[in-house]
Amino acid sequence: MTASRPTSDAPIVSVRDLQMIFPTPGGQTVALQDANLQIMPGEFISLIGPSGCGKTTLLRLMADLIQPTGGELLVNGGTPRKARENRAYGYVFQAPALMEWRNVLNNVKLPLDVMNTPKAERDSRAREMLKLVGLEKFERSYPWQLSGGMQQRVSIARALAFDPPLLFMDEPFGALDEITRENLNLELLRLWRETGKTVVFVTHSISEAVFLSTRVVVMTARPGKIEGIVDIGLPHPRSDDSREDPRFFEYATQIRELLKKGHS
Amino acid sequence: MTAAPANLPRPARRPSNLLPMLGVALAALLLYWPLMLWANSGQAARSLASGADLGCTTALACATQLRNPVIPAPGQFATGFTSLSVPPLAPTSAPYNALVTGGETLLGLALASVLGLVLATLLVRSRSFERATLPWLVASQTVPIVALAPMLAVLLGQYGVQGFLPKAIIAAYIAFFPIAIGMAQGLRSPDPLQLDLMRTYRASPAQVFGLLQVPASLPYLFTSLKVAATAALVGSIVAEISTISFSGLGKMLAENSRASDTVALWVIMIYGAALGIVLVALIGGLERLVTRWRPPA
Numbered sequence: 007m008t009a010s011r012p013t014s015d016a017p018i019v020s021v022r023d024l025q026m027i028f029p030t031p032g033g034q035t036v037a038l039q040d041a042n043l044q045i046m047p048g049e050f051i052s053l054i055g056p057s058g059c060g061k062t063t064l065l066r067l068m069a070d071l072i073q074p075t076g077g078e079l080l081v082n083g084g085t086p087r088k089a090r091e092n093r094a095y096g097y098v099f100q101a102p103a104l105m106e107w108r109n110v111l112n113n114v115k116l117p118l119d120v121m122n123t124p125k126a127e128r129d130s131r132a133r134e135m136l137k138l139v140g141l142e143k144f145e146r147s148y149p150w151q152l153s154g155g156m157q158q159r160v161s162i163a164r165a166l167a168f169d170p171p172l173l174f175m176d177e178p179f180g181a182l183d184e185i186t187r188e189n190l191n192l193e194l195l196r197l198w199r200e201t202g203k204t205v206v207f208v209t210h211s212i213s214e215a216v217f218l219s220t221r222v223v224v225m226t227a228r229p230g231k232i233e234g235i236v237d238i239g240l241p242h243p244r245s246d247d248s249r250e251d252p253r254f255f256e257y258a259t260q261i262r263e264l265l266k267k268g269h270s
Numbered sequence: 271m272t273a274a275p276a277n278l279p280r281p282a283r284r285p286s287n288l289l290p291m292l293g294v295a296l297a298a299l300l301l302y303w304p305l306m307l308w309a310n311s312g313q314a315a316r317s318l319a320s321g322a323d324l325g326c327t328t329a330l331a332c333a334t335q336l337r338n339p340v341i342p343a344p345g346q347f348a349t350g351f352t353s354l355s356v357p358p359l360a361p362t363s364a365p366y367n368a369l370v371t372g373g374e375t376l377l378g379l380a381l382a383s384v385l386g387l388v389l390a391t392l393l394v395r396s397r398s399f400e401r402a403t404l405p406w407l408v409a410s411q412t413v414p415i416v417a418l419a420p421m422l423a424v425l426l427g428q429y430g431v432q433g434f435l436p437k438a439i440i441a442a443y444i445a446f447f448p449i450a451i452g453m454a455q456g457l458r459s460p461d462p463l464q465l466d467l468m469r470t471y472r473a474s475p476a477q478v479f480g481l482l483q484v485p486a487s488l489p490y491l492f493t494s495l496k497v498a499a500t501a502a503l504v505g506s507i508v509a510e511i512s513t514i515s516f517s518g519l520g521k522m523l524a525e526n527s528r529a530s531d532t533v534a535l536w537v538i539m540i541y542g543a544a545l546g547i548v549l550v551a552l553i554g555g556l557e558r559l560v561t562r563w564r565p566p567a
Contacts, residue, residue: 090469097470099463099466103461105464105482105485105486116481119481148563148565151565
């Protein structure tokens with residue numbers, strides 16, 4: 007553990023010998039094999055690997071969007087299903103998936119509408135979240151009027167609106183350009199520090215994973231499995247200078263080696 | 271985070287169609303005169319040869335004087351319009367009958383919308399319902415409406431349903447199909463990610479329907495409503511022609527066609543076209559009102 011905050015002893019996500027097999031026309035695909043991982047509250051965990059390594063599968067399993075074919079998975083002290091039913095996590099998808107008929111404020115309010123939050127609270131809560139992602143001036147805009155990066159920030163605000171202890175993010179910045187992505191990385195780290203959420207972040211960018219994470223889970227494909235876990239000892243709060251730190255390159259090299267090991 | 275201007279510019283509206291449309295209207299107007307003379311001259315020549323006294327000497331001059339011209343001359347149009355439009359609300363006037371037909375069409379469209387929405391919801395909810403009923407729905411639309419209308423009118427007449435309502439029901443019969451199909455497509459249009467998102471919120475099926483599927487289907491609904499409106503108009507006019515009717519554009523068409531009054535037929539046809547345009551424009555206006563969130567096309 008290298009996170010700069012105190013954490014309790016019980017893991018918030020516990021993955022034991024988890025297995026996910028998809029039936030395919032020619033037989034079956036092992037999307038995830040014997041995965042083991044403990045995530046402590048307040049951590050920022052990245053899952054990194056090539057496509058087909060099961061990183062998105064692992065995240066979808068934690069979110070109860072699919073059910074495992076074997077092993078044990080505990081999220082927020084219970085089954086993933088219970089975590090979903092208790093609204094214990096916010097999920098940010100690869101695409102913003104905004105409702106194009108709702109303006110920015112109402113998009114952030116969507117989970118509060120679904121959860122029947124008291125009406126008076128919805129507006130103030132949504133405005134607070136928009137302020138957190140720096141979009142308070144755009145609450146009346148519609149999604150098509152925003153850039154891709156702004157849309158993804160709205161979807162992050164939406165995921166945080168109901169204050170879940172966990173934040174699951176599936177390559178949220180994958181479709182954005184490098185400059186926007188690095189800005190949003192900085193913003194996400196600030197959000198993480200300010201809110202104290204536990205973040206599980208799927209990416210295929212090594213530098214993004216090193217920059218953001220307290221630990222990086224390196225995964226390899228065919229069959230999808232966890233190849234190794236790298237502790238990132240860069241101090242917090244991180245800034246653009248962290249990218250120049252010699253240790254930054256050491257961690258990146260370690261991750262690259264693990265990825266290669268799985269490839270051979 | 272830099273503070274960007276909050277008032278994002280909306281993209282400029284697409285250039286209006288008005289000028290190109292006026293160009294086509296002008297071309298049609300320029301072509302009208304020679305076309306009218308050409309279309310009527312044959313009949314005029316035959317009338318002259320048979321010795322009829324038309325008060326003119328050449329086929330070209332007589333082309334504007336025929337009793338039942340193929341294409342009426344401007345003067346004939348003017349008299350035809352006046353005699354069929356003044357007073358506008360007399361039972362024999364075209365405006366009054368257009369209102370009757372328009373009312374039948376709108377009522378038919380309303381019935382079709384209710385039926386279409388219910389069917390679309392069932393089609394989307396249940397695969398087995400879709401497999402069992404979709405072929406029959408398609409089959410229902412292959413029955414020629416002209417053949418079906420008299421039978422439906424007789425059938426409904428046995429239950430005391432007469433006049434206005436049978437026409438609306440026949441209009442609804444052909445209008446419900448595009449609405450059901452378009453709406454079903456719309457209800458299925460949400461992105462898989464949006465459906466996953468609702469799942470992460472533990473949204474109930476009713477919430478997924480009301481907060482995601484219905485709003486996502488609105489653009490589809492309006493597109494199919496425009497198709498359905500023109501279909502319903504055809505339905506109510508056909509129903510008026512092919513059943514016992516005491517008013518409506520279809521009843522006027524039937525009467526004047528028996529009397530070979532081509533000028534009246536032209537005038538009624540133009541009223542019918544105008545009615546269709548008004549109905550589609552009404553739906554277009556409603557669409558712009560309801561889907562304000564969409565970017566300008």
